[in-house]
Amino acid sequence: xxxxxxxxxxxxxxxxxxxxxxxLWEPLPWLLALAFYFLFPRHLGFGxxxxxxxxxALSLDLALGYAGIVTLGHAAFFGAGAxxxxxxxHHGIWNxxxxxLFAAAAVAAAIGFASGLVLLRTTGLTLLMLTLCxxxxxxxxxxxxxxxTGGFDGLTGxxxxxxxxxxxxxxxxxxxxxxxxxxxxxxxxxFVRTLVYSPFGQSLTGxxxxxxxMHAVGAPVRTRLIVCYTISAAVAGVAGGLWAQANxxxxxxxxxxxxxxxxxxxxxxxxxxxxxxxxxxAVAYMVLAHFLSKLYPTAWQLxxxxxxxxxxxxxxxxxxxxxxxxxxxxxxxxxxx
Amino acid sequence: MMKRILAASAALAISATLAHAQEVKVGxxxxxxxxxxxxxxxxxxGMEIYLKINADKVKPYKIxxxxxxxxxxGGNDARVATQELLTQDNVDILAGWVYSPNAIASxxxxxxxxxxxxxxxxxxxxxxxxxxxxxxxxxxxxxxxYSMGEATAKQLKAKTAVVGYTDFPPGKDTxxxxxxxxxxxxxxxxxxIPMGGAGAVPDMTPFxxxxxxKKPDVFFVFVPAGDHAAAVVKTYAALGMREAGIKxxxxxxxxxxxxxxxxxxxxxxxxxxxxxxxxxxxxENKRFVAAWKKEYGANTTPDFMAVGGYDGMALIVHMVQQxxxxxxxxxxxxAAKTFKSNSPRGPISIDPDTRDIIMNEYLSEVVKGxxxxxxxxxxxxxxxxxxxxxxxxxxxxDKGV
Numbered sequence: 001x002x003x004x005x006x007x008x009x010x011x012x013x014x015x016x017x018x019x020x021x022x023x024l025w026e027p028l029p030w031l032l033a034l035a036f037y038f039l040f041p042r043h044l045g046f047g048x049x050x051x052x053x054x055x056x057a058l059s060l061d062l063a064l065g066y067a068g069i070v071t072l073g074h075a076a077f078f079g080a081g082a083x084x085x086x087x088x089x090h091h092g093i094w095n096x097x098x099x100x101l102f103a104a105a106a107v108a109a110a111i112g113f114a115s116g117l118v119l120l121r122t123t124g125l126t127l128l129m130l131t132l133c134x135x136x137x138x139x140x141x142x143x144x145x146x147x148x149t150g151g152f153d154g155l156t157g158x159x160x161x162x163x164x165x166x167x168x169x170x171x172x173x174x175x176x177x178x179x180x181x182x183x184x185x186x187x188x189x190x191f192v193r194t195l196v197y198s199p200f201g202q203s204l205t206g207x208x209x210x211x212x213x214m215h216a217v218g219a220p221v222r223t224r225l226i227v228c229y230t231i232s233a234a235v236a237g238v239a240g241g242l243w244a245q246a247n248x249x250x251x252x253x254x255x256x257x258x259x260x261x262x263x264x265x266x267x268x269x270x271x272x273x274x275x276x277x278x279x280x281x282a283v284a285y286m287v288l289a290h291f292l293s294k295l296y297p298t299a300w301q302l303x304x305x306x307x308x309x310x311x312x313x314x315x316x317x318x319x320x321x322x323x324x325x326x327x328x329x330x331x332x333x334x335x336x337x
Numbered sequence: 338m339m340k341r342i343l344a345a346s347a348a349l350a351i352s353a354t355l356a357h358a359q360e361v362k363v364g365x366x367x368x369x370x371x372x373x374x375x376x377x378x379x380x381x382x383g384m385e386i387y388l389k390i391n392a393d394k395v396k397p398y399k400i401x402x403x404x405x406x407x408x409x410x411g412g413n414d415a416r417v418a419t420q421e422l423l424t425q426d427n428v429d430i431l432a433g434w435v436y437s438p439n440a441i442a443s444x445x446x447x448x449x450x451x452x453x454x455x456x457x458x459x460x461x462x463x464x465x466x467x468x469x470x471x472x473x474x475x476x477x478x479x480x481x482x483y484s485m486g487e488a489t490a491k492q493l494k495a496k497t498a499v500v501g502y503t504d505f506p507p508g509k510d511t512x513x514x515x516x517x518x519x520x521x522x523x524x525x526x527x528x529x530i531p532m533g534g535a536g537a538v539p540d541m542t543p544f545x546x547x548x549x550x551k552k553p554d555v556f557f558v559f560v561p562a563g564d565h566a567a568a569v570v571k572t573y574a575a576l577g578m579r580e581a582g583i584k585x586x587x588x589x590x591x592x593x594x595x596x597x598x599x600x601x602x603x604x605x606x607x608x609x610x611x612x613x614x615x616x617x618x619x620x621e622n623k624r625f626v627a628a629w630k631k632e633y634g635a636n637t638t639p640d641f642m643a644v645g646g647y648d649g650m651a652l653i654v655h656m657v658q659q660x661x662x663x664x665x666x667x668x669x670x671x672a673a674k675t676f677k678s679n680s681p682r683g684p685i686s687i688d689p690d691t692r693d694i695i696m697n698e699y700l701s702e703v704v705k706g707x708x709x710x711x712x713x714x715x716x717x718x719x720x721x722x723x724x725x726x727x728x729x730x731x732x733x734x735d736k737g738v
Contacts, residue, residue: 042425043421045417045421045424049417143534151505152535153437153438153506154438154441156444170449171446172420172423172424172449247413247416249441251411251441252438253413253438256411258409259411293370293406294405297369297404297406298369298370298374300406
């Protein structure tokens with residue numbers, strides 16, 4: 001018997017070790033985002049909204065797509081981040097943009113950790129309902145704490161000082177906001193990408209695919225899930241913090257079911273468990289919603305609904321899953337009958 | 338075909354210079370979809386009806402409405418819509434806003450865009466303090482509730498009242514306003530009952546039973562216009578509170594004209610205070626309601642939201658006429674402060690100090706008309722009511738722009 005081939009010559013091992021390498025097309029979304037900045041200077045308000053949604057969907061992808069934590073309450077962390085930034089600035093405590101984001105991440109992570117300790121003992125529908133409850137509790141708390149949070153009317157009077165002391169946030173032409181958010185998104189994306197291709201990320205995928213087996217091989221399943229949930233919450237908190245800064249105000253909608261459900265739809269639409277699903281889903285959903293609602297302010301939801309029905313019926317893996325569907329189909333065609 | 342396009346573009350080029358002074362673009366920011374779609378439609382129709390039946394007042398200018406969907410009360414969609422109306426469509430005037438949070442979220446953009454912005458519904462009192470370009474032709478929550486406190490004590494001779502309110506800012510505003518003026522006029526509020534949030538209609542029975550047990554002279558209720566109101570009237574009847582001698586009353590939101598007929602006979606005797614109802618007896622209102630029924634069907638009716646849109650358009654036309662079609666923001670606001678109009682709700686004007694509306698408040702009772710339909714009969718009136726929150730500088734209205 002000859003000695004087994006070294007691991008680096010084994011094609012299977014090569015595929016695994018090469019997974020994290022940067023592919024040729026990967027700079028493309030970032031170039032497109034930059035091109036958008038130069039080509040559509042009058043659409044940047046929408047652009048900032050889009051980038052924030054991408055970041056939020058990315059955080060959900062970490063929990064739902066990689067670790068398989070089914071949640072309908074992710075806006076809890078988005079809102080926690082937004083209110084952290086908003087309240088710090090409103091009450092005159094701290095408003096420097098970048099450090100505020102760290103505070104937002106820390107608060108959201110703390111809430112994610114605390115709720116994760118309890119919630120992640122459950123799975124499936126129970127987990128879904130409990131995440132929803134957590135979010136509803138936070139929303140009601142924000143509503144009741146009117147003196148601190150501004151309640152239903154929201155927090156206004158949030159002044160954000162110029163970025164690095166140089167670049168001012170203009171409410172009418174949000175150029176600085178756009179580039180700032182794009183920068184933060186890039187940093188967060190590199191972080192998430194590194195994470196999911198690390199051994200930790202691999203073990204999350206393992207937990208998603210077969211929890212029992214991960215227990216059997218001795219992986220600390222619950223710890224991993226809690227850590228993942230906490231990190232995901234922190235990233236969502238950053239997205240919320242950015243939202244508060246870009247809009248210069250915060251209200252209860254940041255904690256609402258609407259936001260949590262929309263981001264879930266966006267992620268499923270784009271394709272979950274694939275890093276770029278968040279990008280594709282957010283762009284498809286929001287661009288369609290934005291421009292259709294401009295054309296037909298009263299009936300635009302019909303077009304959006306049709307797209308969702310078609311994707312849900314024919315492409316279970318979302319828009320990015322279309323590629324798989326088509327290759328499978330071609331393979332079947334080629335195979336001898 | 339080519340010829341026609343050429344001819345058309347030539348005509349366009351020639352008329353462009355002429356039309357430039359004549360066309361005024363108004364950016365409309367309303368929730369055309371979702372739970373607010375019904376309100377947006379009423380306001381939208383109010384504006385359209387004004388342009389239709391007052392075409393002679395609009396001449397020689399052409400008002401173009403550019404409509405954008407504000408989608409929800411979340412604030413950010415309305416804010417982006419405002420932003421794009423200003424930067425992409427280059428509108429001269431902004432209008433709309435059903436939800437207060439949306440008007441609050443849009444304020445920084447309105448300030449930066451420097452265009453007059455006419456609020457046609459959003460009723461939180463301090464909104465007009467948030468931008469010097471905000472004008473309001475709808476109402477503040479204080480208009481009706483403050484007047485109601487006075488009328489309850491003076492005209493209805495009530496000594497004690499229980500207040501039930503939906504637990505969100507307009508509800509709290511209303512409670513504060515009613516309590517302040519009722520107690521200033523010698524009455525006493527003996528209980529305050531929060532009745533759930535604005536998102537869903539709760540079972541009203543426990544709240545109403547608690548009010549009944551306190552045996553007040555009147556039970557003052559504030560709930561959002563729409564389905565909440567129908568539940569209030571039904572519960573009042575079911576618990577036999579009228580037989581117990583407790584009068585039910587509230588601001589006109591609970592007898593919104595579009596919902597009144599659906600409430601049935603249980604609504605008879607309901608007393609409300611508001612600036613408008615479709616049964617007001619004046620010539621301008623008759624003309625307005627007749628035009629409405631002709632345009633949108635005999636079974637439809639305008640209501641206070643529609644009249645907010647109608648008067649908002651009157652204000653816009655006033656600014657356009659004063660400035661001869663060239664909207665300079667500072668001059669437009671100055672012109673708006675001289676606005677006086679004979680509205681379907683009676684004489685109105687814009688308060689030069691606060692840019693909010695001054696109007697009459699009508700005390701009405703629901704009665705059964707000769708045709709068997711429910712209608713509202715005016716039993717009292719307070720002239721030229723200002724927003725008391727700003728007039729008396731009560732927090733959070735005490736901070737200026």
